[in-house]
Amino acid sequence: MVGNIAGRVVGNIAGRLHPDPLIAARQAVTRKWWATAGAKYRLFVSELVLDECSAGDTAAAQERLEVIDDLDLLDTSDAVEELAEALVTHSAIPESQPRDAFHIAIAAVNRLEYLVT
Numbered sequence: 077m078v079g080n081i082a083g084r085v086v087g088n089i090a091g092r093l094h095p096d097p098l099i100a101a102r103q104a105v106t107r108k109w110w111a112t113a114g115a116k117y118r119l120f121v122s123e124l125v126l127d128e129c130s131a132g133d134t135a136a137a138q139e140r141l142e143v144i145d146d147l148d149l150l151d152t153s154d155a156v157e158e159l160a161e162a163l164v165t166h167s168a169i170p171e172s173q174p175r176d177a178f179h180i181a182i183a184a185v186n187r188l189e190y191l192v193t
Contacts (some may be wrong), residue, residue, distance in 0.1 A: 089103075122150045150183075
């Protein structure tokens with residue numbers, strides 16, 4: 077089974093636990109999943125995930141990038157761009173969320189079974 081990891085998942089894995097108990101619980105569940113995910117699934121990232129993980133505080137960005145350093149990089153293509161545009165154009169994804177459309181399009185065009193976000 078294969079899956080693409082979105083940047084927000086990596087953000088829950090890297091860094092310290094959030095003071096808000098609900099956010100901390102989400103982080104804990106994500107970290108527990110991550111600890112065994114590589115043994116169960118073949119994990120990938122996209123250039124978009126790399127961009128998301130690179131943003132913000134330099135030290136935090138470096139920590140996020142280290143988490144995904146050994147994951148394979150997915151290809152993007154014209155087909156990805158066309159599908160992402162169609163998802164937004166046909167209101168499958170809100171216009172305000174074009175990155176979500178790209179995450180979905182990258183996973184679909186690369187024939188992944190799961191998109192983890």
